[in-house]
Amino acid sequence: MLRAGILGATAAGLGQWPAWAQTGTPGITDPLPEETGGDIHLRIAPATMRIDGRDRPAIGINGGAPAPILRLREGRPVRIRVDNMLDEETSLHWHGLILPFQMDGVPGVSFPGIAPRSTFVYEFPIIQAGTYWYHSHSGLQEQLGLYGPIVIDPAGTDPIASDRQHVVMLSDHSRLSPHAIFRKLKQEPGYFNRQRQTLAGLLAGRDQGLKDRLDWGAMRMDPTDISDVTGSTYDYLVNGHGPRDNWTALFRPGERVRLRLINASAMTIFNVRIPGLKLTVVQADGQDVRPVTVDELQIAVAETYDLIVEPAEDRAYTIVGEAVDRSGMARATLAPRPGMAAAVPPLRRRPVADMADMGMDMGGMDHGAMGHSMDMSMRNPANAPTVTMGPGVQTISPMPKDRTGEPGQGLADAGHRVLVYRDLVARDRNPDARAPARSIDVHLTGNMERYMWSFDGKTLSQARDPIPIRTGERVRVNLINDTMMAHPIHLHGHFFELVTGHGDHAPRKHTVNVAPGGLVSFDVTGIEGDWAFHCHMLYHMHAGMMRVVQVRAEGDAA
Numbered sequence: 001m002l003r004a005g006i007l008g009a010t011a012a013g014l015g016q017w018p019a020w021a022q023t024g025t026p027g028i029t030d031p032l033p034e035e036t037g038g039d040i041h042l043r044i045a046p047a048t049m050r051i052d053g054r055d056r057p058a059i060g061i062n063g064g065a066p067a068p069i070l071r072l073r074e075g076r077p078v079r080i081r082v083d084n085m086l087d088e089e090t091s092l093h094w095h096g097l098i099l100p101f102q103m104d105g106v107p108g109v110s111f112p113g114i115a116p117r118s119t120f121v122y123e124f125p126i127i128q129a130g131t132y133w134y135h136s137h138s139g140l141q142e143q144l145g146l147y148g149p150i151v152i153d154p155a156g157t158d159p160i161a162s163d164r165q166h167v168v169m170l171s172d173h174s175r176l177s178p179h180a181i182f183r184k185l186k187q188e189p190g191y192f193n194r195q196r197q198t199l200a201g202l203l204a205g206r207d208q209g210l211k212d213r214l215d216w217g218a219m220r221m222d223p224t225d226i227s228d229v230t231g232s233t234y235d236y237l238v239n240g241h242g243p244r245d246n247w248t249a250l251f252r253p254g255e256r257v258r259l260r261l262i263n264a265s266a267m268t269i270f271n272v273r274i275p276g277l278k279l280t281v282v283q284a285d286g287q288d289v290r291p292v293t294v295d296e297l298q299i300a301v302a303e304t305y306d307l308i309v310e311p312a313e314d315r316a317y318t319i320v321g322e323a324v325d326r327s328g329m330a331r332a333t334l335a336p337r338p339g340m341a342a343a344v345p346p347l348r349r350r351p352v353a354d355m356a357d358m359g360m361d362m363g364g365m366d367h368g369a370m371g372h373s374m375d376m377s378m379r380n381p382a383n384a385p386t387v388t389m390g391p392g393v394q395t396i397s398p399m400p401k402d403r404t405g406e407p408g409q410g411l412a413d414a415g416h417r418v419l420v421y422r423d424l425v426a427r428d429r430n431p432d433a434r435a436p437a438r439s440i441d442v443h444l445t446g447n448m449e450r451y452m453w454s455f456d457g458k459t460l461s462q463a464r465d466p467i468p469i470r471t472g473e474r475v476r477v478n479l480i481n482d483t484m485m486a487h488p489i490h491l492h493g494h495f496f497e498l499v500t501g502h503g504d505h506a507p508r509k510h511t512v513n514v515a516p517g518g519l520v521s522f523d524v525t526g527i528e529g530d531w532a533f534h535c536h537m538l539y540h541m542h543a544g545m546m547r548v549v550q551v552r553a554e555g556d557a558a
Contacts (some may be wrong), residue, residue: 026339027248032149032167032239033064036071038078042092044114044136045085049145051173051235052242058145058173059086059136066240066264067134067148069167074129075155080122084114089138092122093492094150095302096132096286096510099124101529104492106137109532109548113138129154130286131260131304133169140178142538143266145240147171151260152286159427160282162258162308166249170272170299170321170330172234172265182539185228189451192230195327195350224325225448225484226351226409228539229267231328236268236321243331246341251334253314258282259307263299266538269324269486269513271298271411274317274334275345280308281419285509287495288427295416298324298408300488300513302536309334316340324409324486326350351410353484353516387443387482388457394447397482403518404500409486421520422500424507430497432525433504436476440467444514444535444545446483452543453535459544466550467533469526478521481514487540488513489520491549492531496522511536526551 035042047060061067072078084090091113093105103124107113114120135147149167174181184191241247251257263270273279273296280293283306291308299305311317314336321330326347333341387393407418446453455463469475476499479489490511497506499521506523514520534546 033068040080043083052244065145070150072152077125089113091138093137106532143178147264163255165258167260169262171237172268174233226325236330238332248333261305270321287508290425294419297419302511316342318342392452393457400519403515426505434474436474439476441478444481453540453545460546466548471528471553484516488536496524
């Protein structure tokens with residue numbers, strides 16, 4: 001039992017906190033182990049994760065899950081030997097790194113995978129700095145803990161000054177096997193949704209009105225279906241530790257602390273805040289941005305953000321990672337000494353989807369005040385694939401709109417400043433500021449009732465041809481979300497520039513979250529190779545929401 005004297009904030013009401021908010025240990029301050037240097041040896045094997053005092057089966061690296069931090073340096077090549085000690089194929093993908101496509105680590109796309117009881121050696125130059133991560137791209141292994149952070153120090157002086165830094169890696173883990181989760185989603189997509197609307201909620205005015213509920217019922221959709229997999233089965237983790245573990249990042253009052261925030265979850269979008277502290281965003285997806293100070297941010301699956309916080313008081317602060325559907329929370333502590341804890345805020349009311357989330361906002365399309373991405377001159381129907389209609393396409397958004405200036409789902413009424421994509425401005429001029437020569441429309445499609453996910457109505461296995469781009473070609477990609485769920489879309493091997501009105505200082509990202517009923521445009525310059533392009537919701541990708549982008553020099557045969 002914790003003694004009241006070690007709490008950094010009030011201990012009053014501790015017994016009333018939900019289980020995930022209670023502290024079961026005096027605080028765990030150990031960071032993830034590190035592997036560094038130009039020659040690294042990684043061993044993938046069955047492992048155990050100890051979450052809130054209980055052991056869980058996992059897949060790990062070098063004896064631990066999550067995997068160790070890879071600490072690399074810009075300008076120095078790396079050689080990574082990976083031994084597969086599993087009884088099944090595995091792989092490692094270096095998420096966000098620019099490298100030869102043969103080293104990208106996607107079985108069946110860029111290499112054959114790592115067979116059981118065999119070894120593969122990755123070798124590639126390090127041509128960037130920042131915060132990234134790595135994970136399996138085989139089956140559903142990522143859900144079992146096969147992921148870890150990558151921290152790349154710049155070749156020279158780091159332009160982001162800090163007194164100390166911590167990796168804060170968010171993830172989700174279930175007692176159920178990932179294959180059991182997927183089977184349940186296919187049998188009943190709402191299986192894990194324990195927050196459906198009730199008659200009591202209707203009468204109390206907490207949920208939708210009767211007409212809206214009837215309208216949604218006619219569409220055979222549930223507006224509370226914000227997340228496919230929820231806190232009913234997930235534990236939400238920080239660096240592999242559950243909320244009761246009280247993982248703690250230490251600081252001295254007055255220091256500038258850099259938090260390298262990574263969302264390594266399989267399916268969970270998190271809303272992150274530290275009550276009592278401002279968050280200054282200095283990097284997005286490993287790329288420097290002009291500092292922007294907010295109270296909260298939403299981090300989609302596979303995104304990274306680097307934050308500067310400056311705790312001046314000699315007390316503890318709670319790092320809150322609230323699941324987007326408000327079904328649970330990842331929790332850690334920022335404190336000057338081990339064993340401290342701060343009050344944990346209660347979960348906020350869960351969001352409910354509205355007609356804008358269905359692309360049916362009759363207020364009109366928002367092209368942005370700055371002449372934004374869906375400028376019709378860049379929408380070339382000749383280059384837009386036709387959506388293949390069928391049982392896998394439940395809806396087509398009639399009026400999708402740019403939502404990059406809006407807070408993430410459920411945060412419109414947060415009562416404080418929330419980061420939006422349009423807040424992000426690249427610190428340096430983009431390396432390629434050419435206007436795109438053509439555009440490609442990609443529809444994000446699905447049937448939630450049948451748990452079918454695709455691009456343009458076709459799964460990866462149904463789409464016989466890759467998306468072709470020429471080497472060095474400048475292309476605008478318009479992502480149009482025809483579903484009522486958010487989709488974090490990741491393009492391997494590239495950074496792209498979000499079209500949000502910032503010209504040649506557009507923010508550069510490798511993953512972008514496309515809001516329900518929304519659209520996002522980005523400009524990209526083709527880098528030769530075969531590259532995976534997919535939703536980073538693990539079970540959406542597994543169900544088929546993936547394509548291959550094939551980049552070839554002009555005249556080369558596919």
